[in-house]
């Protein structure tokens with residue numbers, strides 16, 4: 552194998568998270584088939600969802616108000632599973 556071919560082979564494909572904390576470099580929003588839906592009546596503003604999202608795409612706007620950046624949300628459902636007040640449900644994404 553030539554040196555050029557070896558170099559090409561080692562280059563990671565697009566979308567791989569190569570370093571901790573680097574996931575915002577990859578727009579993973581197209582991966583998902585589900586999206587989180589918040590129930591503001593149930594939400595207490597505890598911030599658990601924001602802290603646990605592996606893609607860092609939940610932003611706290613103000614008390615009990617959050618937004619999800621769908622360019623990065625891959626629909627993994629971790630926020631819904633972690634919410635202690637069942638304030639997030641995962642809904643089918645319609646594109």
Ligand code: SF4
Pocket residue numbers: 589593594595596597598599600601633634635636637638639
């Ligand atoms: S984890 Fe649930 S209750 Fe806590 S801020 Fe997020 S949606 Fe609200």
Ligand code: SF4
Pocket residue numbers: 586587603604605606607608609619623624625626627628629630631
């Ligand atoms: S579904 Fe996953 S990626 Fe999307 S906001 Fe929730 S934890 Fe983050």
